[in-house]
Amino acid sequence: MMLTFFTNPMSRGRIVRWMLEEVGVPYEAVVTQWGAPLPEFLAANPLGKVPTIVHDGAVVSETAAICAYLADTFPDAGLAPRPEERASYYRWMFFTAGPVEAAMMDTHLGVAVPPEKEAMIGYGSLARAIDVLEGAVSANDYIAGPRFTAADVYVGSSIDFFTQFGMLDKREAFARYLDRLRDRPAWVRAREIDDALIAAAQK
Known part of the structure; x- marks a missing residue:
């Protein structure tokens, strides 16, 4: 190999x-x-x-x-999802990789989406995307359920990066989620x- x-x-x-x-x-x-x-x-x-x-x-x-x-x-x-974890695993990993990252980068680059055009983009609005992500990390200890998976590597790293550079609000739900990840060897x-x-x- x-x-x-x-x-x-x-x-x-x-x-x-x-x-x-x-x-x-x-x-x-x-x-x-x-x-x-x-x-x-x-x-x-x-x-x-x-x-x-x-x-x-x-x-x-x-x-x-x-x-x-x-x-x-x-x-x-x-680290791969079990059958009962697959929906959340794929949903939140690729929600973070797609709409959340696009919302973050558009905002960082000063791209303003008119309210009447929000339906045309994947994230709608930055505020809505962040609220949805907050709900996702609050539902369970980990993004796909009670167990750590590869989706947490991606979602956790993204949240850590965006908060570190001031692109994402330092909400309590994000901080609690990151605390569960940072001690991993x-x-x-x-x-x-x-x-x-x-x-x-x-x-």
């Missing part, structure tokens, strides 16, 4: 790093620099987007897709690895 992980520690690659640490399989991390993508990276992903993984020759890009792929491919980690390991890479690059 060969798994190559193209990443940058100041990117969404941090999410996949956490997922890989949760899965616990060997992987080779290849750090690519902004504006100077490696030829082998561009061969795998011509868009030059990190994160990207290559697993036994198969390329997977898009962060949520990578998390879902790793959970399915390495079932011994117990894999999160701690992944954060330490990427933070060390950032510190070394800054020296």
